[in-house]
Amino acid sequence: xxxLPRETIVDVLENRLREDILTGRHPAGSYLPPERTLADGYGxxxxxxxxxxxxxxxxxxxxxxxxxxxxxxxxLRLGGADLLPVLVRHSPDWIxxxxxxxxxxxxxxxxxAAVRATDRQxxxxxxxxxxxxxxxxxxxxxxxxxxxxxxxxxxxxxRVYVLLTNTLFNAYLPMRAAFRDPFTDxxxxxxxxxxxxxxVAAGDGAGARRAAERYLAExxxxxxxxxx
Numbered sequence: 080x081x082x083l084p085r086e087t088i089v090d091v092l093e094n095r096l097r098e099d100i101l102t103g104r105h106p107a108g109s110y111l112p113p114e115r116t117l118a119d120g121y122g123x124x125x126x127x128x129x130x131x132x133x134x135x136x137x138x139x140x141x142x143x144x145x146x147x148x149x150x151x152x153x154x155l156r157l158g159g160a161d162l163l164p165v166l167v168r169h170s171p172d173w174i175x176x177x178x179x180x181x182x183x184x185x186x187x188x189x190x191x192a193a194v195r196a197t198d199r200q201x202x203x204x205x206x207x208x209x210x211x212x213x214x215x216x217x218x219x220x221x222x223x224x225x226x227x228x229x230x231x232x233x234x235x236x237x238r239v240y241v242l243l244t245n246t247l248f249n250a251y252l253p254m255r256a257a258f259r260d261p262f263t264d265x266x267x268x269x270x271x272x273x274x275x276x277x278x279v280a281a282g283d284g285a286g287a288r289r290a291a292e293r294y295l296a297e298x299x300x301x302x303x304x305x306x307x
Contacts, residue, residue, distance in 0.1 A: 100140050231279065
């Protein structure tokens with residue numbers, strides 16, 4: 080059994096403020112009330128409020144101007160992909176858009192990896208694939224599958240693909256229990272991913288793209304059916 084996380088008052092306030100921002104109670108571009116007013120309204124100290132502000136500033140949802148106040152950022156205009164985990168946790172509607180990007184970018188990464196991978200990276204991909212089949216339970220299978228995709232991104236030689244892959248999985252992993260259906264059978268999961276790895280290992284860019292498109296479309300359908 081997993082130990083349940085213990086929430087602090089800062090955690091609770093951060094979650095509450097984040098929800099109030101993302102639901103529009105504090106609209107983008109607006110300034111929050113003065114700290115004393117806001118702290119009294121939430122029933123917390125100003126120190127607690129400052130800690131929660133710091134987290135939300137780091138997340139890209141708030142910005143502070145000295146002598147002016149704290150303003151809600153227009154995150155859709157100014158934010159980056161690092162906000163995806165926050166947005167997915169707030170609203171599952173975002174997951175469909177994550178899957179759309181996963182499909183298009185994942186296929187491109189496989190194609191680039193096939194052309195650019197070194198012998199060492201091809202060997203690593205086969206090792207990562209074997210780990211999917213050897214995983215002991217669905218959660219381990221799912222995490223092993225993620226490592227294959229991260230290895231594919233590294234094999235492109237493009238660090239932006241690596242960071243983008245990390246961001247997409249960071250958005251997806253907090254909800255991974257809802258998407259475990261493709262990973263309940265380790266050997267089936269390995270077999271589903273094997274054509275992608277083998278095409279990359281063979282240096283077949285077009286074949287790797289087609290295999291990745293099939294894999295991503297099939298697993299997306301299974302995941303969304305499980306979510307429904």
